[in-house]
Amino acid sequence: MTTYHELDPVEAKIAARDVSVFYGDQQALDRVSIDIGTEYVTAFIGPSGCGKSTLLRTFNRMNDTIANARVEGEVRLDGVDIYRSDLDVVQLRARVGMVFQKPNPFPKSIYENVAYGPRIHGLAVNRTELDAIVERSLRRAGLWDEVKDRLSDSGTALSGGQQQRLCIARAIAVDPEVILMDEPCSALDPIATARIEELIGELKGRYAIVIVTHSMQQAARVSQRTAFFHLGRMVEYGKTSDIFTNPREERTKDYITGRYG
Ligand SMILES: Nc1ncnc2c1ncn2[C@@H]1O[C@H](COP(=O)(O)OP(=O)(O)OP(=O)(O)O)[C@@H](O)[C@H]1O
Numbered sequence: 284m285t286t287y288h289e290l291d292p293v294e295a296k297i298a299a300r301d302v303s304v305f306y307g308d309q310q311a312l313d314r315v316s317i318d319i320g321t322e323y324v325t326a327f328i329g330p331s332g333c334g335k336s337t338l339l340r341t342f343n344r345m346n347d348t349i350a351n352a353r354v355e356g357e358v359r360l361d362g363v364d365i366y367r368s369d370l371d372v373v374q375l376r377a378r379v380g381m382v383f384q385k386p387n388p389f390p391k392s393i394y395e396n397v398a399y400g401p402r403i404h405g406l407a408v409n410r411t412e413l414d415a416i417v418e419r420s421l422r423r424a425g426l427w428d429e430v431k432d433r434l435s436d437s438g439t440a441l442s443g444g445q446q447q448r449l450c451i452a453r454a455i456a457v458d459p460e461v462i463l464m465d466e467p468c469s470a471l472d473p474i475a476t477a478r479i480e481e482l483i484g485e486l487k488g489r490y491a492i493v494i495v496t497h498s499m500q501q502a503a504r505v506s507q508r509t510a511f512f513h514l515g516r517m518v519e520y521g522k523t524s525d526i527f528t529n530p531r532e533e534r535t536k537d538y539i540t541g542r543y544g
Pocket residue numbers: 306311329330331332333334335336337338349495497
């Protein structure tokens with residue numbers, strides 16, 4: 284059975300159709316179809332192992348980096364099949380950036396962490412332009428005021444929450460259209476988490492944002508669309524308020540009322 288739920292008519296930034304993912308013989312995702320719009324933050328929720336991160340990784344071909352992973356179906360970005368053999372994956376990952384569970388700044392200066400991407404993608408013609416991109420990205424990530432006087436310090440010397448905002452600045456610096464966040468707050472304390480959630484609110488609308496989270500409270504706070512997954516299937520997808528207050532499916536209801544997960 285294909286679970287495909289029409290959204291309100293929105294322009295799909297990412298359109299996934301009948302996406303299945305296998306790790307060797309094991310099927311992790313079963314024919315998932317979903318539209319991701321830029322207007323919303325979309326949350327993926329569901330019990331551990333249901334395939335949330337696997338689906339997220341199909342959106343910028345991070346599955347390519349996993350030796351035994353195989354993707355079936357179709358993922359389109361602005362209508363273009365991202366699994367086309369002639370597609371530039373480096374370019375794709377600049378357009379569809381990713382922020383991971385554990386902050387992973389490069390062991391380089393704060394400045395270099397942000398400047399690296401724009402430099403390799405040729406987004407700045409001189410140092411002045413590069414400086415401007417670094418400043419703008421750090422400002423958008425809500426980190427500029429905290430680091431502007433120590434841009435040459437190592438990115439790894441920052442607090443966990445600051446490191447995660449640095450990783451968001453790094454993603455933003457290459458001018459992405461989509462930002463994928465895989466449990467971005469799971470290694471952070473409540474104050475750093477609140478700061479990231481606030482930031483997600485500020486970035487909403489400028490970028491299509493998809494967040495995988497184990498926290499239903501977080502999904503309810505930051506997202507306008509929620510998809511609930513169970514055993515590799517997308518069970519339900521809709522407005523976050525509907526999913527949490529009036530789910531259509533019994534399995535969604537069971538999950539959000541804490542019956543399993
Ligand atoms: N690199 C991998 N190699 C083999 N199997 C994998 C790999 N990554 C994930 N899987 C399997 O695929 C299934 C889905 O995993 P995935 O990480 O996508 O789920 P998830 O919903 O994000 O889980 P969690 O909430 O625990 O992070 C699981 O059964 C998992 O064991």
